[in-house]
Amino acid sequence: MPEKQPHPTLPARGFFIALVSSLFLSTTAIFIRYLTQTFALPALILAFWRDFFVALTLIPALAILRPALLRVERSNLAYLVIYGLALACFNSFWTLSVALNGAAVATVLVYCSAGFTVLLGWQLLKERLSMAKIAAVVVSLSGCVLVADALNPAAWNANLLGILTGVLAGLLYAVYSLMGRSAAQRGINPWSTLLYTFSFAALFLFLVNQLPHGWLPGTASRLSDFLWLGSAFNGWIVLFLLAAVPTVAGFGLYNVSLSLLPSGVANLILTSEPVFTAIIAFLLFGERLTSTQLMGSVMVLGGVVILRLFEK
Secondary structure, eight states, rough: OOOOOTTTHHHHHHHHHHHHHHHHHHHHHOOOOOEEHHHHOOHHHHHHHHHHHHHHHHHHHHHOOOGGGGGGHHHHHHHHHHHHHHHHHHHHHHHHHHHHHHHHHHHHTTTHHHHHHHHHHHHHHHOOOOOOHHHHHHHHHHHHHHHHTOOHHHHHHHHHHHHHHHHHHHHHHHHHHHHHHHHHHHOOOOOHHHHHEEEEEHHHHHHTTTTOTTTTOOOOGGGGGGTTTTTTTHHHHHHHHHHHIIIIIHHHHHHHHHHHOHHHHHHHHHHTTHHHHHHHHHHHHHHOOOOHHHHHHHHHHHHHHHHHHHHH
């Protein structure tokens, strides 16, 4: 009896779903840029509301569709608290990076996490460091330097905080990614992980915003600042969409694409995210990458592609 062949429309459908997922994820920096520019919303207050709304969206959705995912084993709870802290740190630096660097540059800098992930995996998880991985690290981090304009001494004077937050966001995203691998190895469902990490991250960000004003940039100076948007209904809608579209819908569609495509193919398609972000940022905010930054962007994405092609 001949072996059953996969349905011919599945790869095309999976490709389309992965591409839409990448498009949704690419709007993260766009929403953040709009809120910080239009309403001058402090970065860490924005990060708090994003994480809070993600949790608020997931709780009723999972309660209706998969109530069992609302519970996790007690032995995994402490790990999820630490994971939530890592997410809170990443979201803080990521939001600050978008506010300081713009949507396009900040998104590319986050993709430097691919190089950091390899190095951290080698040091912390004892993963093998192949020649392909070394090449990916060199190409990716070299591109990161060009995108941040770090070779220009004037950039350090004009945008020191932007450079540092952008690079740290990439490093913290690498930590977040490695903890995601570990969560999967522990057998925690990805939706449960998403719910608990964003819930704990929201709690940590609420506490961080209670620190004395001036300790950290972008925090609340008083409790009433959490309602910074006040009666700006459109601002609250955009803030909610920031949680619902890039995070919940983007992550959900990515999971669907993994059921239709090999993970390596789905991950490669996701590298289109900075391209989408750059196009939207240009159309909405007039952001332009210099020729050096464009070359650096190609190098960063090239490093990601090398990793994806040789990850097996």
